Structure formats: C-alpha cells, structure tokens
Amino acid sequence: MRKERLKSYSKFAARVYAVAAKIPKGKTMTYAEVARAAGSPRAYRAVGNILSKNYNPKIPCHRVVRSDGQAGGYNRGGWTGKEKKLRSEDAL
DNA sequence: CCCCTGACACTTA
DNA sequence: ATAAGTGCCAGGG
Numbered sequence: 001m002r003k004e005r006l007k008s009y010s011k012f013a014a015r016v017y018a019v020a021a022k023i024p025k026g027k028t029m030t031y032a033e034v035a036r037a038a039g040s041p042r043a044y045r046a047v048g049n050i051l052s053k054n055y056n057p058k059i060p061c062h063r064v065v066r067s068d069g070q071a072g073g074y075n076r077g078g079w080t081g082k083e084k085k086l087r088s089e090d091a092l
Numbered sequence: 093c094c095c096c097t098g099a100c101a102c103t104t105a
Numbered sequence: 106a107t108a109a110g111t112g113c114c115a116g117g118g
Contacts, residue, residue: 012115031100035114046115048099053116066100073099 012038013050020051020059026090028065031072052076063090 009017015038023029029037031044038047051061055075062074073079 010115035100040114042112043114044100045098045113049097049115052099061099064099067102071099076099 009050009054012040012043012046013054015039016047016050017054017056017059020061020064021056023060023063026092028063028069028090030065030067032067034064048072 016034019029019034019037031047032041035041035044035047040046047064051059051064052073055061062071062079065071
C-alpha cells in the first residue's frame with residue numbers, strides 16, 4: 001500500500017500547487033520559476049519532489065518544464081500520447 | 093536528529 | 106552535443 005499523502009503537505013508544497021495551477025494556457029514555467037514563486041528560488045528540487053509525491057488533477061505538471069524548456073515527467077513517467085503532442089505546442 | 097530519495101540546475105570533461 | 110559529477114532544497118522514515 002503506497003503511503004497516503006493526505007494533506008500533510010507544508011506551506012511550500014501548497015504554494016507550489018497554487019503557482020502550478022496558475023500557469024496560463026499556452027505558457028510554461030520552469031521548476032525554478034515555480035520554486036521562486038513558492039518562496040524558495042533554490043528549491044526547484046523540492047518542487048519536483050513535492051509535485052511527484054502530491055500529484056493533483058488541477059496541476060498541469062506538463063506545463064512545468066525544465067530550464068532547458070524540456071518537460072520533466074508527467075504522472076510519474078506516464079505520458080499520454082495525446083498529451084505529448086499537446087505539450088509540444090502546449091495546448092496551442 | 094540523521095539518512096535516503098527525487099519529475100532539477102549548473103559546471104566541467 | 107552528451108555524460109558525469111556536484112550543489113541545492115524539502116519530505117518521509
């Protein structure tokens with residue numbers, strides 16, 4: 001049984017969710033930007049970590065990309081074929 | 093408190 | 106351009 005995440009996330013995590021959910025359509029944010037908006041510009045690592053542990057359906061993780069502009073991992077490595085094309089143009 | 097893990101970023105070879 | 110190493114931060118056990 002996987003660990004139940006419940007709402008045990010800290011303020012930082014909640015901030016990350018808020019920021020990620022705020023990403024407008026046709027736009028992409030890097031983990032660094034999200035971490036910065038979350039309050040810790042150096043916590044881009046924690047952002048990815050929390051995002052992966054606490055995945056929300058309202059959080060378009062595929063819009064969150066790396067500094068290279070390359071997407072990281074959606075759904076813990078589970079990409080949907082359509083999403084792949086979508087994130088190519090980002091729902092353009 | 094200590095150790096491990098993780099969907100990153102940056103530098104050097 | 107690619108690979109490997111290092112540094113950063115937060116969460117969970």
